[in-house]
Amino acid sequence: MLAQENILIAEDVLKLADFGSCRGIYSKQPYTEYISTRWYRAPECLLTDGYYNYKMDIWGVGCVFFEIVSLFPLFPGTNELDQINKIHKILGTPAQELLEKFKRHSAHVDFNFPQTSGSGVAKLIPHVPPDAVRTLPAAVLRASLLHASCSSRFSFIGAGSLLLLLGVWVCRWR
């Protein structure tokens, strides 16, 4: 799934790996709920019984992107409930209608979340030298998005290995 350990970089080549949980495009919902590394799992995947789509990968891309830029995970949840709470702490508890939308496809989640307004992402991003901002994170993000935009045969394919990637990044700019 879209997680750190599956983005591999060697010199000027960047590849995405681990297609362990890809699915054919013709399979029908609901899909497996227990999918994706927890930290990069999208809210619709955490809250519904398998009613997610290709947008789930975009969430994962966003989380990985944040981690490349800031060098720490955005939502390091220790379990599923903690995961959703960590998301709410930063993005805020979503509007009731949105929660209702998820609730229609959910039987296992208690939707009584404490109301929080969320801190926002901007505050969490430290100051990074301008060069670093423009090159590697952008290149990685672009590669991931290109991959996501053309993976029509299979969906929900992971990118990953930000860990390796972080290592490369740290070596280059620190």
Place this chain on the structure above:
Amino acid sequence: MGVQVEVMTKLIAYDPDDRVSARQALRYAYFRELRQAEKKAAAQAQALAIASSQHSTPSATPRATPAAAPSPAPSATVNADGKAVRSARAEERDAGAGAKAPGAAPAAAAAAAPAPEPAPSAAATTMQRRANAGKEKDKDEKKRGVGASNLPNMPKNLVRNQAKVRLRDSSGSS
């Protein structure tokens, strides 16, 4: 900095319906520099191909000075594509020379049309040209990033080519 936060926020929109798609995200201003670098690289490869097909010395054709490798990805395509294009054009040129002057034809033209009759060798030339067009199409697909066409091969290559470094275990893998 602002652009980066904007991209990030769009990628991690709580509602999957509000979340940006990969295709939309690739059009963001955040990637402008990468897009330009890629375009420049493609133009350089083209110029290289034209220069070699016209039998002119590289210094004779005015060319843009090579970019100082603004990002890892585009510079990789320059090298690979530059070589690929040159060899494809060289083949075509050789085949064309074979059609005009069979006496001076190299091995490629001789293999394609053993009898130096004008009609078959001309047909061979067009076939060659078509084959080259196919090659260039492939190359374009590769240039788009991690193409969908070679996805199934990737994990194998990765295992063979690079050591998978795990700096830290992420929580609950899929």
